[in-house]
Amino acid sequence: MAPESYRKNDPEPPVVDGDKRLPSTETNQQQFRAPECNSTYRAPPCVRLLGGSDASDCCDETSRNVLVGNLRIHGWSPIVVPDAPSPSPSKEEILGIFRRRNQRVGDGTNELGDVVYVPSESGSSEGTVEPKESLEVGLSNCQDPPDGHPLPGESDERTVKTFCRTLSWIAHRVCGVVLELPPDSFLPLDPGESLDLLRVFHYYAVAGEEGTSPAPTLGSSEHTDWGSLTVVWQDAVGGLQTYCRSSHRWIDVRPEAEAEAETPVRRKGHRWRCIVHVGDMASLVLGSPHAGPTAAGESNGSENDKKNDKNNDADALPVSWPSPRHRVVSPSREERVSLVYFGYPPRSLSLDRIRAVLDGGWKHSPTRGRRLPLGDYYLLRNQSATGAGGKAGDGNGDGNINGNEDDSEAGRLFRKMWDLPIQDIVRLKWEQVNRD
Ligand SMILES: O=C(O)CCC(=O)C(=O)O
Numbered sequence: 001m002a003p004e005s006y007r008k009n010d011p012e013p014p015v016v017d018g019d020k021r022l023p024s025t026e027t028n029q030q031q032f033r034a035p036e037c038n039s040t041y042r043a044p045p046c047v048r049l050l051g052g053s054d055a056s057d058c059c060d061e062t063s064r065n066v067l068v069g070n071l072r073i074h075g076w077s078p079i080v081v082p083d084a085p086s087p088s089p090s091k092e093e094i095l096g097i098f099r100r101r102n103q104r105v106g107d108g109t110n111e112l113g114d115v116v117y118v119p120s121e122s123g124s125s126e127g128t129v130e131p132k133e134s135l136e137v138g139l140s141n142c143q144d145p146p147d148g149h150p151l152p153g154e155s156d157e158r159t160v161k162t163f164c165r166t167l168s169w170i171a172h173r174v175c176g177v178v179l180e181l182p183p184d185s186f187l188p189l190d191p192g193e194s195l196d197l198l199r200v201f202h203y204y205a206v207a208g209e210e211g212t213s214p215a216p217t218l219g220s221s222e223h224t225d226w227g228s229l230t231v232v233w234q235d236a237v238g239g240l241q242t243y244c245r246s247s248h249r250w251i252d253v254r255p256e257a258e259a260e261a262e263t264p265v266r267r268k269g270h271r272w273r274c275i276v277h278v279g280d281m282a283s284l285v286l287g288s289p290h291a292g293p294t295a296a297g298e299s300n301g302s303e304n305d306k307k308n309d310k311n312n313d314a315d316a317l318p319v320s321w322p323s324p325r326h327r328v329v330s331p332s333r334e335e336r337v338s339l340v341y342f343g344y345p346p347r348s349l350s351l352d353r354i355r356a357v358l359d360g361g362w363k364h365s366p367t368r369g370r371r372l373p374l375g376d377y378y379l380l381r382n383q384s385a386t387g388a389g390g391k392a393g394d395g396n397g398d399g400n401i402n403g404n405e406d407d408s409e410a411g412r413l414f415r416k417m418w419d420l421p422i423q424d425i426v427r428l429k430w431e432q433v434n435r436d
C-alpha cells in the first residue's frame with residue numbers, strides 16, 4: 001500500500017519563539033507541550049533557539065521544554081538557530097561544489113583533499129541503488145581552517161569543512177546548552193575523540209511514472225541513524241519523511257522555504273533552519289533507564305529479582321526518546337541537496353558508560369521511558385547484503401518471531417555492543433554497509 005503523506009490541510013505546527021520570554025509556570029509548560037503523535041498527527045513545533053552560550057540566555061524554559069518534548073515524543077524536532085558561526089548554504093553553492101568536483105575528476109586534476117566523494121549507493125539489503133551522490137568529511141579533519149589563498153579545489157574543501165564545523169557547533173549547542181546533557185556523553189568535547197561525520201547529499205531527480213507505481217523511488221531508504229544525534233539541513237525541494245508509528249503514515253518534514261514564510265527574521269546573524277533526530281545510541285541509553293540488555297528475563301537469584309522488578313516498572317512506561325525511522329523520497333522534477341551531520345558519543349566510551357554518566361545526574365532524566373522494540377533500531381540490525389536483519393520491519397518488530405527480544409538477532413547484537421567502545425560499534429556497522 002502506498003504510504004500516506006502529510007496532507008497539506010493538516011494543521012500547521014506552531015513556531016515556538018524563544019524570543020517570547022513567557023514566565024516558566026507549569027501552565028505555560030503544559031500549554032506548549034508537544035502534541036502526542038496519534039492519528040490526528042501534528043508535526044512537532046519548530047523551536048527557535050536564541051543566541052548566547054549558556055543555558056540562561058540561549059534558550060528560555062518554554063523553548064527548552066518544547067524541544068525536550070519533541071524529542072521525547074517524536075524523536076525529532078525542527079529548530080531555528082539565528083546566530084550560527086557561518087551562513088546557511090544555498091542550493092546553488094552546493095550544486096557548484098559537486099559540479100566542479102566532477103569536472104576536475106574528468107580533467108584528471110585534484111579531488112577535494114580530506115573530503116571524500118561517494119557515488120550512488122546501494123542503500124538496502126536488497127541492493128536497491130539510491131540515486132544520489134555525496135561528499136563526506138569527518139569533524140576531526142575539519143579543525144583549524146588554513147590561512148592564505150586556496151588552491152583550486154581547496155576553496156570547496158574549505159566550504160564543506162565550514163559546514164561541518166557549523167553543524168557541529170549546532171549539535172553541541174543542542175546537547176550542551178539546550179538539553180543540558182553532561183559534557184562528553186552524547187558528543188565529545190575534544191574533536192580528536194570525535195567520530196562525527198558530515199555528508200553533503202545531491203539527490204538526482206527521478207522522473208516519476210505517475211499513476212503506474214505506488215511506491216516512490218527512495219533517495220535514501222528507510223532507516224534510523226546509528227549515533228547520538230543527527231542535524232539535517234535540507235533545501236526547499238523537501239523529500240525527507242518521518243514515519244509516525246501511531247498513525248502508520250510517512251510524514252513530510254517541511255522544507256526550508258515553506259517554513260521560512262512563517263518565520264520572520266528578527267535579528268541579524270547566520271540563521272540556520274535544521275531538523276534534529278535522536279540517534280539509536282542515544283535512544284538506547286535513554287530508554288528503560290533501569291534495564292540494560294541483560295536485565296530482561298535472566299535468572300541469577302536475588303540480583304535477578306531486583307532487575308525484574310525494575311524491568312516491570314520500565315515496561316509500564318511510555319516509549320520515549322525514540323530514534324525516528326525516516327527516509328528521503330527522490331525528487332521527481334528538481335534535484336535536491338542536503339547536509340547531514342551525524343553526531344556520535346566519544347569514541348572510547350561504551351553505551352554502558354554513557355548510561356552510567358546519565359544516571360549520575362541528568363536534569364531531564366524524568367523524561368526517560370521505555371526504548372523502542374530492539375528490532376526497530378537499525379544499529380541492531382545486520383545491514384550487510386547477506387544479513388536477514390537488514391530487511392525493513394513493519395514498525396512493530398522485535399526482531400524475533402516468538403516476540404522474545406533476548407533471542408533475537410537484535411538482542412544478541414545489543415548485548416554484544418553494550419560494552420564495546422563506540423568506535424568498534426561504528427566500525428562494525430560500516431563493515432556491514434560497505435558493499436564495494
Ligand atoms: O538527506 C537527508 O535529508 C537525510 C539523509 C539521511 O537520513 C541519512 O543519510 O541518514
Ligand SMILES: [Fe+2]
Nearest residue numbers: 223224225326
Ligand atoms: Fe538518516
